[in-house]
């Protein structure tokens with residue numbers, strides 16, 4: 126539905142987006158993940174038609190999406206954007222900010238829809254506040270409510286969860302999932318959603334595909350399972366979750382065979398290292414990270430190697446000697 130082909134954008138000498146191609150289908154949720162400065166917002170603004178690309182094309186339903194250079198009013202009417210800085214109107218209330226998106230609808234419908242959105246995004250209590258009288262999370266939810274006020278083909282969200290506390294994050298996740306999944310009833314109806322995040326858990330849990338950006342390049346685009354299970358490089362592995370990075374020369378001290386170049390990096394997810402009395406290596410617990418559902422231990426094997434292991438036992442203490450079982454077949458070999 127929305128297709129980008131070979132997009133590039135530089136700011137002076139800095140290549141912010143390099144040769145990115147991707148496509149979004151109706152009813153699909155795609156997460157864009159990358160370190161700060163990797164080009165996420167720039168790519169999103171290109172896709173929205175809010176920034177002119179140096180090279181490449183963007184098409185929505187086979188029509189070109191024009192950049193601001195070729196357009197009187199910035200943006201595309203069927204592409205909704207929630208910016209990282211919200212861009213709410215400062216001098217009117219939360220309610221009026223949302224209602225503005227529905228200004229061309231008749232009064233009764235508009236009031237009813239605004240009430241629905243206020244309830245959906247839990248903003249009823251602050252509806253008569255001005256943006257400056259609300260919290261970051263309330264502003265963020267207002268921007269989202271405004272973006273989803275009327276149906277659109279494409280929803281582009283820049284860090285939509287960054288200022289939300291856990292309950293509100295789960296709420297907005299559900300709102301977005303419902304919107305995207307329930308929108309595919311008509312023959313060519315359907316909203317596609319692309320959201321930017323630096324939080325792996327949001328990306329892994331609700332998206333159909335994850336795109337990983339590294340210095341402007343889309344280095345991997347695949348399902349959450351594939352991106353988590355076969356990350357292309359160490360950067361991709363660490364963006365998608367906790368990972369132990371181990372140099373080739375240290376593999377033997379983990380009871381693993383030495384492979385290739387001694388300086389090549391390999392990865393091991395903490396959940397593939399378990400405490401096991403019959404384990405092949407031993408070490409001393411150096412740190413304990415209680416995580417609620419499970420606990421992560423930092424276990425030092427020797428001067429050079431300490432591993433994070435995810436364990437279900439929560440009674441381990443700093444200084445305990447433990448034996449570890451390492452799932453050798455789970456070693457991540459980067460391409």
Ligand code: ADP
Nearest residue numbers: 136139141159160161162163164165166167168
């Ligand atoms: P992200 O959203 O992933 O943090 P951005 O897309 O905002 O990254 O920025 C990518 C790179 O482009 C950064 O190095 C940033 O400093 C630079 N950049 C972004 N916008 C501009 C601009 N308008 N002028 C100059 N440099 C910019």
Ligand code: MG
Nearest residue numbers: 165166209283
């Ligand atoms: Mg950004």
